[in-house]
Amino acid sequence: MKVVIGQGSCGVATGAKKTAAEFERLIAEKNLDVAVDITGCVGTCYLEPIVDVYEDNGEMTRYVKVQPDKVEKIVEEHLVGGNAFAEQAISEEDKQFVEKQQRVVLRNCGVINPEDIEEYIAVDGYKAIEKVLKEMKPEEVIEEIKVSGLRGRGGAGFPTWFKWNACKASPGTEKYLVCNADEGDPGAFMDRSVLEGDPHSLIEGMIIGGYAMGATQGVIYCRAEYPLAIKRLEIAMAQAREKGFLGKDIFGSGFDFDIYIKAGAGAFVCGEETALIASLEGERGMPRLKPPFPAAKGFWQKPTDINNVETLANVPWIIYNGGAAFGAMGTEKSKGTKVFALAGKIKKGGLVEVPMGMTLREVLYGIGGGIKNDKEFKAVQMGGPSGGCIPASLIDTPVTYEDINKTGAIVGSGGMIVMDEDTCMVDMARYFLNFTRDESCGKCNYCRIGTKRMLEILERITEGKGKDGDIELLEELAMKIKDGSMCGLGQTAPNPVLTTIKYFRNEYEDHIYNKKCTAGSCKALVTYSINDDCKGCTLCSRHCPVDAISGSVKEKHVIDPEKCIKCGKCLDTCKFGAIDKK
Amino acid sequence: MSEKGCNCGCNCQENRAAQFADLAPVLEQYAKVPGSLITILQKTQDIYGYLSMDAINYISEMTGIKPAKIYGVATFYAQFRLKPVGKNLIMLCQGTACHVNGSEAIEEAISEHLAIKDGETTEDGIFTLNNVACLGCCSLAPVMMVKNADGDETYGNLTKDSVKKILDEIRERA
Numbered sequence: 001m002k003v004v005i006g007q008g009s010c011g012v013a014t015g016a017k018k019t020a021a022e023f024e025r026l027i028a029e030k031n032l033d034v035a036v037d038i039t040g041c042v043g044t045c046y047l048e049p050i051v052d053v054y055e056d057n058g059e060m061t062r063y064v065k066v067q068p069d070k071v072e073k074i075v076e077e078h079l080v081g082g083n084a085f086a087e088q089a090i091s092e093e094d095k096q097f098v099e100k101q102q103r104v105v106l107r108n109c110g111v112i113n114p115e116d117i118e119e120y121i122a123v124d125g126y127k128a129i130e131k132v133l134k135e136m137k138p139e140e141v142i143e144e145i146k147v148s149g150l151r152g153r154g155g156a157g158f159p160t161w162f163k164w165n166a167c168k169a170s171p172g173t174e175k176y177l178v179c180n181a182d183e184g185d186p187g188a189f190m191d192r193s194v195l196e197g198d199p200h201s202l203i204e205g206m207i208i209g210g211y212a213m214g215a216t217q218g219v220i221y222c223r224a225e226y227p228l229a230i231k232r233l234e235i236a237m238a239q240a241r242e243k244g245f246l247g248k249d250i251f252g253s254g255f256d257f258d259i260y261i262k263a264g265a266g267a268f269v270c271g272e273e274t275a276l277i278a279s280l281e282g283e284r285g286m287p288r289l290k291p292p293f294p295a296a297k298g299f300w301q302k303p304t305d306i307n308n309v310e311t312l313a314n315v316p317w318i319i320y321n322g323g324a325a326f327g328a329m330g331t332e333k334s335k336g337t338k339v340f341a342l343a344g345k346i347k348k349g350g351l352v353e354v355p356m357g358m359t360l361r362e363v364l365y366g367i368g369g370g371i372k373n374d375k376e377f378k379a380v381q382m383g384g385p386s387g388g389c390i391p392a393s394l395i396d397t398p399v400t401y402e403d404i405n406k407t408g409a410i411v412g413s414g415g416m417i418v419m420d421e422d423t424c425m426v427d428m429a430r431y432f433l434n435f436t437r438d439e440s441c442g443k444c445n446y447c448r449i450g451t452k453r454m455l456e457i458l459e460r461i462t463e464g465k466g467k468d469g470d471i472e473l474l475e476e477l478a479m480k481i482k483d484g485s486m487c488g489l490g491q492t493a494p495n496p497v498l499t500t501i502k503y504f505r506n507e508y509e510d511h512i513y514n515k516k517c518t519a520g521s522c523k524a525l526v527t528y529s530i531n532d533d534c535k536g537c538t539l540c541s542r543h544c545p546v547d548a549i550s551g552s553v554k555e556k557h558v559i560d561p562e563k564c565i566k567c568g569k570c571l572d573t574c575k576f577g578a579i580d581k582k
Numbered sequence: 583m584s585e586k587g588c589n590c591g592c593n594c595q596e597n598r599a600a601q602f603a604d605l606a607p608v609l610e611q612y613a614k615v616p617g618s619l620i621t622i623l624q625k626t627q628d629i630y631g632y633l634s635m636d637a638i639n640y641i642s643e644m645t646g647i648k649p650a651k652i653y654g655v656a657t658f659y660a661q662f663r664l665k666p667v668g669k670n671l672i673m674l675c676q677g678t679a680c681h682v683n684g685s686e687a688i689e690e691a692i693s694e695h696l697a698i699k700d701g702e703t704t705e706d707g708i709f710t711l712n713n714v715a716c717l718g719c720c721s722l723a724p725v726m727m728v729k730n731a732d733g734d735e736t737y738g739n740l741t742k743d744s745v746k747k748i749l750d751e752i753r754e755r756a
Contacts, residue, residue: 006756010719012735045721186677186716223622224661225673225717227734265620266660268715284617284658300617341720343679381678415720417678431681435715441658568687572742 001034001079003027006050008041009228015067016049022071023051034079034249038502040227043351044109044277045397046098047090050110053078062090089108094348100367102329102389102444103353103471104337105190105313117239120200126245128319129207133253141212145315145449149335154180154308154388155271155412156488157334157401163305164492166295167213169206170303175215177206178299178306181222183227184268184320186435188340188415191309193351195222195229203259205312207245208319210257213305218259218349221276224266233261254443268385268439272487273298273306275441286441308413310339334400338411342368345416353398362520364418375420379411379503383412385432385439386492386515387427390501410492424521425504426511429496432496447490450481460469462522466512471501520581521564530557530570533578540570540579602628602640613645619655623662632663660715666709668703670752671729676718679723688724689713691742695749707754709749728752 005011005020005271020036025213027034042050047064051074054060060082063074070088077085099396103109112119120126132141146161150382167175179202183191194202222230237259242244248256262280270276270285277299279285298304314336318326327335329504334356340363343349345457347369354363360380364370371377379389388409390397397403404411419428436449452477454477457470478494485491501508518526530540534556540574541549596615600605612618622645626637639700642649644723656662660728671694689700692711696704709710717724722738730752735747 003593009736010716010722010738013719013725013738045719048722097710183718184715187679187720189716189718189720192718225714262621264659265624265662266715267658278622280617282621282655343723344682345719351678384678389632415678417682417720419682423682428682439715545752563587 001032001056002054003034004037004039004052004054006036006040006042006048006052008193009226010041010045010281011048011050014048014230015551019049019066019071021050021483022068023075024098026072026075026403029519030075030080031110032075032528037113037264038115039112040114040352041107041193043101043106043193043353044077044094044348045350046348047094053084062095063088064090080136085553085557086290095268097348097350097352097367097369101353102337102355104317104326104329105201105310105339106197106351106353107317109193109351112198113534114197114199115235116369117200117236117243119323120198124320125200125316126204126240127244128316129204129211130247131256132208132211132319133251133255136479138214138535141319142206144166144319145212148314148318149323149330150314150318150334151334151401152315153338153413154309155185155383155410157411160307163295163307164209164213164354166293166304167215167303170296172303174213174215174302175217176299176302176304177210177213177218178216178276178280178304179206179218179220179309179312180271180273180306181309182264182270182276183223183226183309183413185413185415187343187381187384187417188413190341190351190414192226192229193339194227194309194313196232198230199229200240201313201316202309203236203240203246205315206259207250207257208315209305209307209312211255214274215303215305216256216258218257219299220259220261220278221264222261222269224263230261230263235580237261240309243323243475250298250319259308260512268435269441269487269489272489275487276306277304284441287442288490289486300546305565310414329368333402338399338414340399340414340416342418344381344416345372345423346370346433347372356400357398358395359398362393363399363416368418371418371420375422378419378421378423378427381409381417381419381428381565382415383410383492384415384493385435386410386495387412387415388495389419389428389503390499391503392501392549394575408502410495422519423499423520424462424519425507425561427519427521428460429497429500430462430508433458433493436489440493444485444487444490446495447482447485450477450484451490451493453477454481454494458497461508461511462517463524464511464515464522468506468512471505471508471514476502523532525579526566527561528559528564528566528570529567529580529582530559530577531580533557533576535576535578537575539573539575541574543569545569584654591673598636598640598643602637605637605640606739609641609644619645619647620659623652623656632666634664634666666703668707669730670709671708671754672711672749673714673717673729674700674711675717675719675723675725675727676713677718677723678718680716680725680736683723685724687742688708688726688740688745692749695746708753725747 051063051066143161150160151157267285273286294304339353433455442448536554724740
C-alpha cells in the first residue's frame, strides 16, 4: 500500500507538507507497511491537499481537502481497517473535473513522483528520445512535429516546426535551445505545474528539439518566484545525467546535449524572445530589433530557438504517439490540446487540459462548475496583460487561436480569469495598465510614456474624476502605443483597455458621467448606508475610525456621507447584513 | 596594490575582501563566465539579503563590469533590492486572480496591521512588505509567500483576519 500526497506549490500552500508529516508520524506509530510518496499538481487546486491511497493491486482512492486533523481517520479506517473513508473521499461530481479533460501535457502531473526518474521511465518516459536517436533523422523529427500541427503555447501560437526548421537551417555548429519558463502572465500557472509535476517530460522534449535542430546546449530560463520548480528541475537533470539521457553520446548515438538553468530575476518583458536573450547574457532585459531573428542570431549571436515549457512538454508525447494522433485532436488550424488555468471567481479553480475547439461555456461551466456563489458571469479575461476580456455574450466562442483573436483577446499562455458582477471592468483595465506600465522596459517612447498616460486617465475615471472625451482619448492613445512599440509588450498592452471599451463601454460611461461604479468596486464611487436590518448593536460605530456613524443603542444607525472615508470597516463588522454598499 | 585598487598604501583592499568573504566562492565560480551578472547578483542577495552599494562596487572590481551597468541591471529587475529587508519578507501576490479576489484589501490589512507600506520594513526589522506580480497559486487567491531564514512558506485563501493572525504567529516565533 502507498500513500501519495500532491505537493505542488498549491498543495504545499494549503498544508500538504503538514498532512504528509502527519501520515508519516501515524504510520510509524502504528508500525504499518505503507510508503509515503509525493507527486506534483493534480490540477484540482480547489480540493488541495489531495491524498491518493494506492492498494497493492493498483486501485486508487482519492481523498480531498485532507488537513492534518483529517489524517487520523483515514489512517484508521483505510490503512488499518482496509475500508475507504467515504466522508473524505472525492465526490463523483469532483471526479468529473479530471475525467472530462484530455491530458497530454499534464499526463503525468499528479500521477508520478517528479523527483524519481524511474517513475517517469515506467510511464514510457525517455522512449521518445530513444526512438528519435535510434530511428529518426532530424528532418523526420521536424516533419512529425509539422504533422502534429503543434503551435507555440506561450502566447503567439507560432508553428513550432517552423521555428525548429529555421534554427536547423541556420549555418553554424554552435546552436542553443532555450526553454522559456519565465511564466510572466499573472494568472497562468500551467508551466509551474509541469516543471513541478513532470520535469522529465520537459527535459526529454528539449533533447528531442536539440537533436532536430542541431543544438547541443539547452538553457531553461525559469522564474525566480518558482523555487520549487527550480529544485525539482535540478533533481531531474541530475538523474537524467546519471542515466546517460543528458550529456555525451546519448543512447550511443554520438549526439551530445546538456541543459543548465538560469533563474530569471522578475521582468515580464523577458517573455519577449530577444529580451529573454539579453537577460540570459546578463544584461537588462530589453528587446532587440528583429531581424536578425534569434533563429539566425540569438544567444551570444548564435542560432537560437526559444520554446515555451508547455510546447516542449508536448513533444515526447507527439513523437511517441505520432504527430497524426496529436493532430487528430482539436480543430483544423488549432490542433491538439491546450492547458488552461481557471482562476478568479470560478467554483472549481485549477488546471484544465482540453482539446482546442471546446467552447468557453464547456470549459467554464462544464468543467469549472460555473461562478462562485452562483453570481452572474460577466467576462473572462484571456491572455493576461496582452489579452482582453471576453464578455458573457460570447461564451459560446470555441477556444481556438483564431476564434479568440476575433474577440480581441488572445489564447496567450492559457490563463482564464473569470469575473462576476462584482468585478469592475474599468478597474480591470486599470489593473492591467498598471502592470504593463510597471513592466515596460522603457525603450520605446509610446510604450514607456503612453502606458503611463493611459493609466492616469483610467485612474482618474475610477476615482470619479473622469471627463468627457476620456474614452476617445484612451482609444487614440491605444492605437498609437500599438503602432509605436517595437515588441509584443507595447503592441498588446492596450488590449485590455480596448476590449473592455468595446464590450463594456456603458461601464466607462457610468463612471465618467454618472459617477457610478455598478460593480461596487471603485472605492471613490461607492457609498455606504445602513438599512432597516440594523439592530442598533453599535458595533459599527465603535469600529468606525472617523466617527461617521451615529445612533443610540437598539436604534437604527446612520452613516454621515460627509465624514465617511469608505474604508468598509462597518461592512466587515456588521453581523446583520445591515450595511449597503452601492 | 592591484591596478584596479587605490594606491594609498593602506590595506583597504584586503579589508574589503574580508568584508565580502562569503562572496568569494560565488565570484570564483562566475566572475569570469560571460553573462553571469544576474546570477552573481542573485547569489549576493541570497547571502546579504540585499545589494549594498559596497557590494556592487566590490562585484565591479572583481568582474571588471562597470558599477553603472551593475546598478542598471539591479534596478531593472523586480527581484533585486537595494535596501536591507526584515527577517521575514512578505511577498504579497498582486496577480490578476488575486486582484479579482481582493488582494488590495489584504494589502490594506497588512499595511494597517504592521504600519508599513509596499517596499517598507517594520521598525523592529521583523517584516518587509513587497508586492509581487504572480506566485502561480492562482486557484488559492489571494496568496502571499513569506520568506525567511527557514525557507519560504505560501499562504492561500487569505482574508483580512487570517492574514493578521498569520503575521502575529510569525512575529511570536521571531
